[in-house]
Amino acid sequence: MKRVLFCLLVAGCAAARPEPDDTRRALEAARQQLxxxxxxxAGAQAEGRPVDCARATKLGExxxxxxxxxxxxxxxxxxxxxxxxxxxxxxxxCAAAREKVKAACPK
Numbered sequence: 001m002k003r004v005l006f007c008l009l010v011a012g013c014a015a016a017r018p019e020p021d022d023t024r025r026a027l028e029a030a031r032q033q034l035x036x037x038x039x040x041x042a043g044a045q046a047e048g049r050p051v052d053c054a055r056a057t058k059l060g061e062x063x064x065x066x067x068x069x070x071x072x073x074x075x076x077x078x079x080x081x082x083x084x085x086x087x088x089x090x091x092x093x094c095a096a097a098r099e100k101v102k103a104a105c106p107k
Contacts, residue, residue: 020076020077020078023073023076023077024077026073027070027073027074027077027086030066030070030073031070031086031090033066034063034066034067034070034090034093037059037062037063037066037097038063038093038097040059041056041059041060041063041097041100041101042100051104051105053101053104053105056100056101056104056105057101057105059097059101060097060098060100063093063094064094064097064098066090067087067090067091067093067094068090068094070086070087070090071087071090071091074086074087
């Protein structure tokens with residue numbers, strides 16, 4: 001009975017962990033979405049249009065949420081400097097987005 005429980009536990013743990021390919025696809029999708037959000041945030045400022053602060057704030061929040069998602073996905077991958085760099089880059093993008101929103105929409 002103990003062996004059966006142990007086997008079920010091991011099988012359950014293995015099934016709960018996503019495959020690296022699935023994680024890499026999710027990571028790439030998150031990176032692409034983050035880039036789109038950054039582009040949208042920079043768009044109004046680059047074109048000289050008045051900044052919609054509510055939209056800019058939302059975009060900044062989305063960028064930071066995506067950066068944390070990227071870091072969570074990187075945690076599932078093998079430890080590697082390139083993987084770690086993706087998280088570091090994403091967090092830097094979050095910080096930059098916060099600064100852009102702060103500069104464009106002073107309280």
